[in-house]
Amino acid sequence: MRIKNILPQPNWILSIVADDGRIGNFDVSPYLKYEAFQDxxxxxxxxxxxxxxxxxxxxxxxxxxxxxxxxxxxVLGKE
Incomplete structure (x- = not known):
């Protein structure tokens, strides 16, 4: 997968469009407990x-x- 576009949303969600046209959301919040993501x-x-x-x-x-x-x-759908 290659990321075509990305847009940060409230509640630590990333809205992502992949180069193959798939559109989806990724929840970053589970990673916030790790030192590298605390900021x-x-x-x-x-x-x-x-x-x-x-x-x-x-x-x-x-x-x-x-x-x-x-x-x-x-994955929520395609472009």
Whole structure:
């Protein structure tokens, strides 16, 4: 999976569009208990992210691979 577009939402949800047209949501909240993701508890920090295509990275240094996202995201449909 390659990420085409990503949009942070309230409640630590990422709305994601994959390059194959799938659209879905990924819940980051279970990761907030880990040290690498603790800065993201502040929603201002959560929205400061970059799309690396095969990963998502936040300004604080936390990141998620598309393998992790694809294994756990909720697919809602296609573009």
């Amino acid at each position: 993201l508890q502040n929603h201002t920090e959560f929205i400061k992210l970059s799309n690396g295509g095969y990963f998502i990275e936040w300004d604080c240094g936390a990141d998620l691979s598309t393998d992790t996202i694809e294994a756990q995201w909720q």
